[in-house]
Structure formats: C-alpha cells, structure tokens
Amino acid sequence: MPAEAENKWQKIYKFRGMDCHIHPDFSIDARGSVEAFVRRAIELGLSRICFTTHIDLDPHRLSADTYIRVGGKLRFASLEFAQIYRETVYEARRKFGDRIEIVYGFEFSYEPHFEDRVREFIRGAKPEFAIGSVHSVDGFEITSRRSVPAAARVFELRSFLRRYYEKILSLARSGLFDVIGHIDGYKKYLSRWWGFYAMERAEIEILEEIAPKLADAGAKFEINSSAYKRGLCAPYPSAAVSRILVSRGVEIGSVGSDAHSPAALAKNVESAINYTAWALKGI
Numbered sequence: 001m002p003a004e005a006e007n008k009w010q011k012i013y014k015f016r017g018m019d020c021h022i023h024p025d026f027s028i029d030a031r032g033s034v035e036a037f038v039r040r041a042i043e044l045g046l047s048r049i050c051f052t053t054h055i056d057l058d059p060h061r062l063s064a065d066t067y068i069r070v071g072g073k074l075r076f077a078s079l080e081f082a083q084i085y086r087e088t089v090y091e092a093r094r095k096f097g098d099r100i101e102i103v104y105g106f107e108f109s110y111e112p113h114f115e116d117r118v119r120e121f122i123r124g125a126k127p128e129f130a131i132g133s134v135h136s137v138d139g140f141e142i143t144s145r146r147s148v149p150a151a152a153r154v155f156e157l158r159s160f161l162r163r164y165y166e167k168i169l170s171l172a173r174s175g176l177f178d179v180i181g182h183i184d185g186y187k188k189y190l191s192r193w194w195g196f197y198a199m200e201r202a203e204i205e206i207l208e209e210i211a212p213k214l215a216d217a218g219a220k221f222e223i224n225s226s227a228y229k230r231g232l233c234a235p236y237p238s239a240a241v242s243r244i245l246v247s248r249g250v251e252i253g254s255v256g257s258d259a260h261s262p263a264a265l266a267k268n269v270e271s272a273i274n275y276t277a278w279a280l281k282g283i
C-alpha cells in the first residue's frame, strides 16, 4: 500500500479524545451549563472540547436557533449575547484550562441569501472555531421531523441532493467556516423515505462533480456521531460519502457528538472514528 493511502485513514485517530460539536444551554433546545459540560469532559478524560452554540441568522424564518437563552431569558442572537457567551467560556478556561483545552465557537446555519449577516456576526464575535451547516433547503428544514414529509413530497431525491450540495459548495467558497457540519445530516429522516443505500448511490453521483470543487475551496468536514442516536447505522457522513470526499482531497477537520446535554458528551465519537477509519481504508 502506498504511504499516502495508508495515512488517509490513520489521520483520523488524531481526533481521539476530542469533542468539537457541543451545545450548552445558551441554545434553547439544550440543557447543561458550560461548566457542567467541562466537568463531564474532564471526568471522561477528554483533551479538547469546542462549544458550538447554534446561531441562525436567516431573515426568512424564525427558527429555535434565532433565539438564545441568557440568564433564563430568551434573546435574539446578537453580538451582545456573543460577548456574554465568550466570557462564560473564557471563565471556564481560566478555571479548568490546566486540565483540558476549551474552545469558544459556534455552529452557524448557512444559506447563501444570508451569508453577509453571518460574515458580519463572525467579524464581531471572533469565534475560535466555526461550523457551517445547511439546515434548510428552499424553506424546508431538512433535519426536522415535522418538515421532512413535505420536503420528500416536493423534491425528487436527485434534485434535492443537487440543490443541497450547491448550498454546501457556496458555504465552502464563503471561506467563513472551519468545517462543514453533519454534511449528510439530511439522512436523519429523509432516508426513511428514499432509503439509505439509494441515497448513498445518488450522493456518489453528485459528489463526483462537487467534491473536487469543495477540495479546491479548501473545505473540511466534520465526523458527527449524533446519527447513531437516530438509529442510523453510520455517523455523518456515511462510508460512501466520506470515501468520495477524502479521495477527492476534502479533509476531515473535526469530530463531534452534537451533544445537547452533558450526559451526551462524546457519545459514540469513538465508534464514529473507528467506522470512518474502516470506511477510508479501502480508498
């Protein structure tokens, strides 16, 4: 086996002991303070965690992530909030930084029509780590149980994937994010309509064209273990997707659990790493 091929799957092991996708209770659908997460991470022996509070700046919709919980009250996501959040993470770093690396970051919802708002927010909030995720396509929240049946009726599988990956490509070209979040996270519910393996076949076709462009844009993607809790047999992305991405030069940038409570911290991250190493061995 050539040395380069050998390295591709071994590289993922450098992310062991990390969780870089965590929602503390600033997100209204999450439980557990920053400090509670840090204490749990130390208990688990993790070496690095990144807090990634959701921010959704889409002017067309008022989703849960448009609001942030601060001191028990709901507020619009703003730079003023970002300062409070950053200070909370820095405080945890001052207290526990000798035992674990603690990173201040966000997970941004992304679509091209509000890229400028995201850019402006990032300029003001200066995160140390930013995930960019496409959570909705043409008004359909594709990772929401409520919205998916309608999306599956409106779209045909290939036209949906094409539309989605166009947005992923402009996300990558924006240069705003360190990693693409849960790149095939739409499989969570849509695979019940279209079938997991039928989706993988269609993804391969589309990514043959898109993956080299993502590589040119310098994009990286995360391995996200939250898929397992939805009963999927693979993390995000599944084997076919991570194979085609990595073989076309798109690198893995982080691993994360997408935990919304301290009890879920780092859950299945080790399995997701082992699965991805297995998936990449063949390329």
Ligand SMILES: [Zn+2]
Pocket (backbone or CB within 6 Å): 107, 133, 135, 181, 182
């Ligand atoms: Zn997300």
Ligand SMILES: [Zn+2]
Pocket (backbone or CB within 6 Å): 021, 023, 107, 258
């Ligand atoms: Zn998330």
